[in-house]
Amino acid sequence: MIEFHLDTRSGLSPYQQLVRQVRQALRLGLLREGDQLPTVKEVVAQLAINPNTVLKAYRELEHEGLVAARPGVGTFVTATLADDSLAAHGPLRQELRRWLARARRAGLDEESIEALFMTTFRTASEEDIA
Amino acid sequence: MIWLTWRQFRAAAAMTAAALAALAAILALTGPGLAHDYTTGIAACTTHSGSCSDFARRFFDHHQGSFLAVSAVVLLLPALIGLFWGAPLITRELEAGTHRLVWNQSITRSRWLAVKLALTGLAVMTAAGLGSLVVTWWSSPIDKAAQNFPKMGPLLFPARGVVPVAYAALAFALGVTVGMLVRRTLPAMAITLAVFVAVQVAMPLLVRPHLAPPTRSTVQITEANLEDFSRGPDRRIRVSAKAADTGAWVLSSHTVDASGHAIDTIPPSPSLSPSAGPCASLERGLSPCLAEIARLGYRQQVTYQPSSRYWPFQWYETGIYTALTVGLAGFCFWRIRRSLS
Amino acid sequence: MSAVIQAQGLGKRYGQRWALTDCTLDIPARRVVGLVGPNGAGKTTLLNLATGMLAPTSGSIRVLGGRPAEGPAQLAKVGFVAQDSPTYAGLSVADHLKLGARLNPGWDAALARERIGRLGLDPARRAGKLSGGQRAQLALTLGIAKRPQLLILDEPVAALDPLARREFLQGLMEATVEHQLSVVLSSHLVADLERACDYLIVLVDSRVRVAGEVEELLATHHRLSGARRDPTRLPAGQHVISASHTDRQTTLIIRTDAPIHDPAWTVSRLSLEDLVLAYMGTPNHPANPGRNHRPTLEVQR
Numbered sequence: 224m225i226e227f228h229l230d231t232r233s234g235l236s237p238y239q240q241l242v243r244q245v246r247q248a249l250r251l252g253l254l255r256e257g258d259q260l261p262t263v264k265e266v267v268a269q270l271a272i273n274p275n276t277v278l279k280a281y282r283e284l285e286h287e288g289l290v291a292a293r294p295g296v297g298t299f300v301t302a303t304l305a306d307d308s309l310a311a312h313g314p315l316r317q318e319l320r321r322w323l324a325r326a327r328r329a330g331l332d333e334e335s336i337e338a339l340f341m342t343t344f345r346t347a348s349e350e351d352i353a
Numbered sequence: 354m355i356w357l358t359w360r361q362f363r364a365a366a367a368m369t370a371a372a373l374a375a376l377a378a379i380l381a382l383t384g385p386g387l388a389h390d391y392t393t394g395i396a397a398c399t400t401h402s403g404s405c406s407d408f409a410r411r412f413f414d415h416h417q418g419s420f421l422a423v424s425a426v427v428l429l430l431p432a433l434i435g436l437f438w439g440a441p442l443i444t445r446e447l448e449a450g451t452h453r454l455v456w457n458q459s460i461t462r463s464r465w466l467a468v469k470l471a472l473t474g475l476a477v478m479t480a481a482g483l484g485s486l487v488v489t490w491w492s493s494p495i496d497k498a499a500q501n502f503p504k505m506g507p508l509l510f511p512a513r514g515v516v517p518v519a520y521a522a523l524a525f526a527l528g529v530t531v532g533m534l535v536r537r538t539l540p541a542m543a544i545t546l547a548v549f550v551a552v553q554v555a556m557p558l559l560v561r562p563h564l565a566p567p568t569r570s571t572v573q574i575t576e577a578n579l580e581d582f583s584r585g586p587d588r589r590i591r592v593s594a595k596a597a598d599t600g601a602w603v604l605s606s607h608t609v610d611a612s613g614h615a616i617d618t619i620p621p622s623p624s625l626s627p628s629a630g631p632c633a634s635l636e637r638g639l640s641p642c643l644a645e646i647a648r649l650g651y652r653q654q655v656t657y658q659p660s661s662r663y664w665p666f667q668w669y670e671t672g673i674y675t676a677l678t679v680g681l682a683g684f685c686f687w688r689i690r691r692s693l694s
Numbered sequence: 695m696s697a698v699i700q701a702q703g704l705g706k707r708y709g710q711r712w713a714l715t716d717c718t719l720d721i722p723a724r725r726v727v728g729l730v731g732p733n734g735a736g737k738t739t740l741l742n743l744a745t746g747m748l749a750p751t752s753g754s755i756r757v758l759g760g761r762p763a764e765g766p767a768q769l770a771k772v773g774f775v776a777q778d779s780p781t782y783a784g785l786s787v788a789d790h791l792k793l794g795a796r797l798n799p800g801w802d803a804a805l806a807r808e809r810i811g812r813l814g815l816d817p818a819r820r821a822g823k824l825s826g827g828q829r830a831q832l833a834l835t836l837g838i839a840k841r842p843q844l845l846i847l848d849e850p851v852a853a854l855d856p857l858a859r860r861e862f863l864q865g866l867m868e869a870t871v872e873h874q875l876s877v878v879l880s881s882h883l884v885a886d887l888e889r890a891c892d893y894l895i896v897l898v899d900s901r902v903r904v905a906g907e908v909e910e911l912l913a914t915h916h917r918l919s920g921a922r923r924d925p926t927r928l929p930a931g932q933h934v935i936s937a938s939h940t941d942r943q944t945t946l947i948i949r950t951d952a953p954i955h956d957p958a959w960t961v962s963r964l965s966l967e968d969l970v971l972a973y974m975g976t977p978n979h980p981a982n983p984g985r986n987h988r989p990t991l992e993v994q995r
Binding site: 453457458 | 792794799
C-alpha cells in the first residue's frame with residue numbers, strides 16, 4: 224500500500240502532489256495492477272487534508288485511465304506506467320539535447336537554463352489545467 | 354440533566370446532609386431529656402408555690418448557650434444557602450467557560466435552568482425545613498421558659514416554624530439572580546449577602562409590624578404585671594407594665610395619663626410624695642402606691658402583636674417571601690435567554 | 695446544495711464598538727470552512743452568533759435553515775467546540791460521555807467509546823488532569839458523538855503543541871469523511887487551515903474581506919510583478935487587492951476572472967497564506983488606502 228506525503232513548500236497544489244506520487248509509484252513498480260489505493264478516509268486521517276482533495280486526485284487518475292473506482296469497495300489500479308521506458312522516448316531526448324546545445328551557444332549558464340525551463344514548464348502546466 | 358445537576362451538586366449536598374444529620378443526632382439525643390426536665394420542674398413549682406417564673410428563669414439561664422446556638426444555626430442557614438448554593442450556580446459555569454459546553458448540548462438554556470432551580474431548590478427547602486423542624490421541636494421547652502424572647506419577637510419568630518424555609522428559598526433565588534447579573538462568584542456572593550441581610554432587617558422593621566393591625570390595650574398597672582418601678586432624683590416616678598400576653602411582640606409601651614397623653618415620668622403630686630402617703634414606705638409593698646397611681650388616672654398603653662397571630666403571621670410572611678422568590682425565578686428565566694458568551 | 699450558514703447584514707455591537715459589521719455569507723454544505731483573521735477581528739463573535747450564544751444586534755443569521763439555539767432540534771444539529779475546549783474539571787472522561795448521552799437524544803455511545811479508546815484516554819481520569827491536547831480531543835469527541843450536521847470549532851488548536859495539533863486535525867478530518875459533516879473552523883494561523891479547508895472566509899476589523907471556495911480563489915488571484923507602474927492604470931476586470939513598489943519594481947496582487955495578456959507582467963500563483971495576507975494588509979505593504987471602504991468580495995460558485 225502506498226503512503227502519501229505532502230510538501231507544503233513545493234509549487235504544486237496538494238491534489239497534484241497526490242497524483243504525482245501515484246504516477247511515480249506506478250513507474251517504479253511500487254504499485255501494480257490490481258493494487259488498492261488507500262481509502263479517502265485513510266489518506267485524510269493520515270495527512271489531515273480535505274477529503275475533496277483526495278477525491279479530486281483519484282478522479283484525475285481515473286480520467287487518465289490509471290485507476291478505477293469500485294463503489295463500496297475502493298479505488299484500484301488498472302494500468303501501469305512501468306513500460307513507459309526511457310527508450311521509448313528517443314526522439315524527444317534528441318530534441319532536448321539539441322535545444323540544450325542551442326541554449327548554451329546563446330550564452331545561458333546552467334542556472335539560467337534551469338530557471339528558463341522551470342518557469343516555462345510551470346506556466347505551461349497551469350495553462351493546461353486552467 | 355437531572356443526573357448532571359446531581360453530579361455537580363453532590364459534594365455540597367453531602368456536606369450539608371452530614372452537618373444536618375449531626376445536628377439532628379445531637380438534638381434528638383438531648384431533646385427528650387430537656388423536655389422531661391422542664392415538665393417535671395413546672396409540675397413541681399406549680400404544686401409548691403403557684404408561680405413558676407423563678408424556675409423558668411433558672412431553666413432558661415441554664416440552657417441559654419445552646420438556645421442561642423441553635424437559633425443562630427436556623428438564622429444563618431438561609432444566608433449560607435444563598436451564598437454557597439445560589440450564587441455559584443451560574444457563575445461557576447460562566448467563570449469556567451463550561452456554559453459553552455453545556456448550553457450547546459441538545460438542551461435549551463431554559464430547560465437547563467429549570468432543572469437546576471427545581472432540584473437544587475428542593476434540596477434548599479428540605480435542608481431548611483429539616484433544620485427548622487428539629488430546632489423548633491428541641492427548643493420548645495426553652496422557648497416557653499424564655500421571658501426575654503417572646504414567641505412573636507424579632508429573634509425567635511424568624512428562627513422557628515416555616516419561615517426559615519421561605520427565607521432559604523429567597524436567599525437561593527437571590528443568589529442565582531445576582532450571580533447571573535454579576536457573572537463572577539465572589540462579587541456575587543458579597544452582593545447576595547448584603548441584599549439578603551437588608552431584606553431580613555427590613556422585614557421586622559417595616560413589614561411585619563403591619564401584617565395585621567396591632568392590638569392596643571390600656572391596662573392598669575398592678576403588682577402582677579409590673580415591669581419596672583423607679584423614682585428619680587427629681588422625685589418623679591417612672592413606671593411600666595407588661596402586656597398580659599407573654600409571647601406577644603411589643604411594638605411600643607408607654608405610660609399614659611388620664612387624658613391619654615403619653616408621658617415619660619409621672620409628674621409629682623402630693624399623694625405620691627416619697628415622704629408621706631402610699632408611696633412613702635415601699636419596702637412594705639408597692640400595691641398601695643400603684644393603686645394611688647391608678648386612681649390618678651395613669652395607665653400603661655401597650656401596642657403589640659398578640660401571640661395568637663403566630664401561625665397566621667408565619668404563613669403571611671412565607672407567602673411574601675415565596676412571591677418574591679417566584680418573581681426572581683421568573684426574572685432569571687427571562688434574562689438567561691439573553692446573550693451570554 | 696443547500697446552505698449551511700446564511701447571514702444577511704449580520705452585526706453585533708458591544709456598547710459603542712461593533713465586533714462584527716455587515717456580514718453577509720452564504721456557506722454551502724459539506725465543506726470544511728476556514729475562518730481566518732487577526733485576533734479581535736470578530737471570528738469568535740461570528741461563531742457565537744452561529745451557535746446562538748449571542749443574539750445579533752442587526753441583520754439575521756440562519757444555520758441549517760433554522761435560527762441558532764432555537765430549540766432542542768436545532769441544538770442537536772450543530773456541535774460546538776469553544777476556544778480552549780471547556781470541560782468540567784471535576785468530572786471524569788466517562789462522566790463527560792454520560793453528560794453527552796443524557797443531554798443529547800442523538801448521542802452515539804458506541805462511537806464515543808470507540809473514539810476515546812482509540813485516543814487512549816483513561817475514562818476514569820478527571821478532565822482537569824488531562825493535557826491540553828487530550829482535553830481538545832475530549833471536546834471534539836463530545837461534538838462528534840452528538841451526530842450533528844455542522845461542527846463549529848473556535849480556534850481549537852491555538853494552544854496545542856505541534857503533535858497534538860496534527861493529531862487533532864487528523865481526527866477532525868477523519869470524522870468529516872466518516873460522518874459527512876460540514877465544518878467551520880476558525881484560526882488566526884493560515885497554516886492550520888491550508889490543508890484542510892476548501893472554503894475560506896477572511897475576517898478583518900469586524901468585516902468579511904473575502905469569502906469563497908479555495909480552489910476558485912486561488913484560480914482567480916494572481917501575483918503580477920514587473921517594472922514600476924501605476925496600479926490604477928490596469929485594465930477593467932483586474933481588481934488590485936494589494937500593491938507594493940520599490941523604485942524599479944511593482945508587485946501587485948490582483949483578482950480577475952479573465953486571463954492576463956500583458957507580457958510585461960510576470961504572473962505567478964499565490965499560496966493561500968499569500969492570499970489571506972493580501973486581504974489582511976501586511977504591515978510592510980499596506981493595502982490600498984480606503985481599505986475600510988472596500989466592499990466585500992465574494993466569489994460565487
